[in-house]
Amino acid sequence: MHSYRLTHLKELESESMHILREVAAQFENPALLFSGGKDSIVCFHLARKSFFPSKVPFPLVHVDTGHNFHETIKFRDELVVEHGAKLIVGSVQESIDQGKVQEETGYYASRNKLQTVTLLDTIEKHKIDCAIGGGRRDEEKARAKERVFSHRDDFGQWDPKNQRPELWNLYNGKKRPGEHFRAFPISNWTEMDVWQYILLENIAIPNIYFSHEREVFDRDGVIYANSDFMHLKPEEKPYTMRVRFRTIGDMSCTGAVDSPAATLEEIIEEVASSRVTERGSRQDDKRSEAAMEDRKKEGYF
Amino acid sequence: MKDTSTHGYLDMDLLRFTTAGSVDDGKSTLIGRLLYDTKQIFEDQMEAVTKASAKRGNGDVDLSLLTDGLRAEREQGITIDVAYRYFATPKRKFIIADTPGHIQYTRNMVTGASTANLAIILVDARKGILEQTCRHSFIAALLGIPHVVFCINKMDLVEYSEEVFEKLQKELEDFSSKLEVRDIRFIPISALKGDMVVDRGDRMPWYQGPTLMYLLEHIHIAGDINHIDRRFPVQYVVRPMTNEHHDFRGFAGRVAGGVFRQGDTVQVLPSGFESKVKSIHIGEQRSMEAFAPQSVVMTLADEIDISRGDMIVGANSLPESSQEIDAMICWFHERPMQANGKYAIKHTSRDARCVVKEIKYRMDISTLRKADGEPTLKMNDIGRVHLRTTVPLHFDKYQRNRITGSFILMDESTNETVAAGMIV
Numbered sequence: 001m002h003s004y005r006l007t008h009l010k011e012l013e014s015e016s017m018h019i020l021r022e023v024a025a026q027f028e029n030p031a032l033l034f035s036g037g038k039d040s041i042v043c044f045h046l047a048r049k050s051f052f053p054s055k056v057p058f059p060l061v062h063v064d065t066g067h068n069f070h071e072t073i074k075f076r077d078e079l080v081v082e083h084g085a086k087l088i089v090g091s092v093q094e095s096i097d098q099g100k101v102q103e104e105t106g107y108y109a110s111r112n113k114l115q116t117v118t119l120l121d122t123i124e125k126h127k128i129d130c131a132i133g134g135g136r137r138d139e140e141k142a143r144a145k146e147r148v149f150s151h152r153d154d155f156g157q158w159d160p161k162n163q164r165p166e167l168w169n170l171y172n173g174k175k176r177p178g179e180h181f182r183a184f185p186i187s188n189w190t191e192m193d194v195w196q197y198i199l200l201e202n203i204a205i206p207n208i209y210f211s212h213e214r215e216v217f218d219r220d221g222v223i224y225a226n227s228d229f230m231h232l233k234p235e236e237k238p239y240t241m242r243v244r245f246r247t248i249g250d251m252s253c254t255g256a257v258d259s260p261a262a263t264l265e266e267i268i269e270e271v272a273s274s275r276v277t278e279r280g281s282r283q284d285d286k287r288s289e290a291a292m293e294d295r296k297k298e299g300y301f
Numbered sequence: 302m303k304d305t306s307t308h309g310y311l312d313m314d315l316l317r318f319t320t321a322g323s324v325d326d327g328k329s330t331l332i333g334r335l336l337y338d339t340k341q342i343f344e345d346q347m348e349a350v351t352k353a354s355a356k357r358g359n360g361d362v363d364l365s366l367l368t369d370g371l372r373a374e375r376e377q378g379i380t381i382d383v384a385y386r387y388f389a390t391p392k393r394k395f396i397i398a399d400t401p402g403h404i405q406y407t408r409n410m411v412t413g414a415s416t417a418n419l420a421i422i423l424v425d426a427r428k429g430i431l432e433q434t435c436r437h438s439f440i441a442a443l444l445g446i447p448h449v450v451f452c453i454n455k456m457d458l459v460e461y462s463e464e465v466f467e468k469l470q471k472e473l474e475d476f477s478s479k480l481e482v483r484d485i486r487f488i489p490i491s492a493l494k495g496d497m498v499v500d501r502g503d504r505m506p507w508y509q510g511p512t513l514m515y516l517l518e519h520i521h522i523a524g525d526i527n528h529i530d531r532r533f534p535v536q537y538v539v540r541p542m543t544n545e546h547h548d549f550r551g552f553a554g555r556v557a558g559g560v561f562r563q564g565d566t567v568q569v570l571p572s573g574f575e576s577k578v579k580s581i582h583i584g585e586q587r588s589m590e591a592f593a594p595q596s597v598v599m600t601l602a603d604e605i606d607i608s609r610g611d612m613i614v615g616a617n618s619l620p621e622s623s624q625e626i627d628a629m630i631c632w633f634h635e636r637p638m639q640a641n642g643k644y645a646i647k648h649t650s651r652d653a654r655c656v657v658k659e660i661k662y663r664m665d666i667s668t669l670r671k672a673d674g675e676p677t678l679k680m681n682d683i684g685r686v687h688l689r690t691t692v693p694l695h696f697d698k699y700q701r702n703r704i705t706g707s708f709i710l711m712d713e714s715t716n717e718t719v720a721a722g723m724i725v
Contacts, residue, residue, distance in 0.1 A: 008394040010595075014596040021536045144384040166412060174711055
């Protein structure tokens with residue numbers, strides 16, 4: 001006789017699998033937004049688990065800002081081949097070339113804001129009615145209020161004050177033509193849960209999460225990877241050090257951490273003792289107190 | 302894994318709780334305190350809150366700013382929507398559904414309560430039981446939250462008086478005897494000063510019970526799930542149709558009650574056909590059994606036509622199957638519930654339509670009695686209704702199973718979720 005009790009990781013896993021199956025059942029043409037970061041990798045792993053022995057019944061969508069770490073792109077391509085997944089790539093460079101968006105200029109130029117336009121275009125072009133994302137509610141204050149099934153109007157906008165109530169595990173995915181949804185299967189996970197789950201399930205992640213030597217430079221107390229995309233100020237001198245990335249966004253807005261952590265166990269120890277949130281090294285959230293809320297209303301992930 | 306904390310983390314369980322209280326009774330401060338004293342606040346969050354407090358001219362750092370997420374909320378200093386918060390101690394991981402206290406946001410309280418194992422209801426030691434306290438307690442009971450903790454807050458403003466606490470506890474006991482809650486606790490606290498939240502402090506030596514945090518970490522929750530009546534709503538049919546898995550036909554779902562074992566005799570609803578559980582799968586792994594709330598894929602020994610919305614159940618404990626549904630309803634929408642109105646209904650994985658045959662009564666929540674007069678259900682009202690559905694639902698009473706006993710109603714023209722229902 002044993003007790004019928006799930007550990008919190010297994011309970012979260014079960015909840016996420018239930019959500020992913022609801023998405024597959026309720027929508028005609030869902031897709032998984034895949035950034036190559038750990039959260040979207042975990043979502044893909046959960047999707048594989050949810051439908052096995054069938055393949056994941058929806059494609060991956062990657063919004064390629066053109067400023068990605070090349071390690072991320074390599075990882076993405078290998079994953080697609082290994083699991084026979086379908087990949088759709090939306091290109092921010094294309095949106096810029098077509099004149100749909102204008103590239104930011106100056107030292108703080110980032111393509112983060114531009115990718116919203118590319119994302120919405122890709123959703124429209126491929127008639128995606130539900131975009132599954134790896135957003136978590138613990139990441140940021142505005143995300144703490146996001147529903148698991150998040151309704152978007154035909155402009156892709158989020159109306160935080162007019163969200164559908166979401167009760168028990170009943171998810172209302174009903175919509176009118178032209179409207180679409182975002183679904184967040186790992187809403188209830190924390191950064192720590194994600195790392196522990198990666199360890200528990202032995203999930204492969206891009207190598208830049210682990211400590212490595214890289215050319216970096218300092219700006220406003222943040223360590224950035226040096227690359228062709230970065231426009232250095234005269235006083236910013238690149239140097240080499242051992243770093244790793246705690247989140248993976250664009251090279252132009254993701255800060256590195258000074259870290260010797262080279263294994264999952266060491267990363268978990270580091271996360272447990274960290275005194276800064278993972279988005280604390282993301283320049284895009286610091287622009288104003290309501291930065292994330294503004295971008296979400298416009299249709300950001 | 303050399304470190305023991307890593308091992309520990311892999312063996313923690315999950316407690317979901319909701320916090321409710323009236324405006325200004327220190328709910329956000331309590332959550333800020335729980336996060337702060339368990340060292341869940343990060344430097345950049347603290348820095349942002351300190352900056353925001355200074356900008357608004359607050360002298361002290363306002364811990365409530367940690368939880369108020371949307372711009373309108375920060376500007377008005379109130380919480381509009383349900384916000385989910387996460388923290389962990391070495392014993393448990395916690396999910397807080399932080400819900401607003403205003404009457405007009407009752408729907409958010411119901412939302413937060415729907416998945417909670419435990420409810421914290423804050424009572425201002427100076428003000429005692431308010432209409433809000435009654436409303437929150439009633440909702441916690443209605444939504445079947447097994448454990449309710451009344452925190453008598455602001456004890457610092459009543460000189461940590463044992464008499465004040467005891468008088469309030471007595472009043473709350475009298476009042477809550479009318480409610481169906483299995484487990485009710487009382488704790489005197491000061492969220493502002495921190496007494497009896499995480500640390501005991503030394504200002505209430507007369508109180509011998511546990512601190513709030515001790516209770517949250519140790520309260521027994523494994524018995525809250527129905528492990529007796531086997532219920533498996535089918536979400537999705539897995540048919541790979543590959544050479545390797547040519548005849549594989551699996552039913553994906555999340556166990557809503559009971560324990561299914563390989564070889565068990567089961568019945569499929571609505572067809573009524575019986576079969577045996579042939580295999581149970583969790584991803585690539587086989588399992589001998591599946592229990593609530595696991596998500597699994599099940600195959601059956603016989604080829605039976607099963608699709609989304611059907612339910613696989615234990616042959617010896619069938620749920621009720623009926624098109625006539627009696628339920629308590631919480632109405633969410635500005636447009637009142639229409640008698641004879643038609644709505645879309647979602648119950649487990651089954652979608653149907655229904656017509657409101659009768660609004661039986663509206664609850665007066667401040668008195669816990671049926672309200673007089675012609676019953677109507679307006680936004681944030683709670684009442685009892687009788688529905689007739691287009692197809693039979695397979696359900697249990699909500700008090701017996703929170704998953705198979707619950708449903709939502711949706712407006713057929715706007716698709717909005719307009720009500721939550723609990724089958725009685």
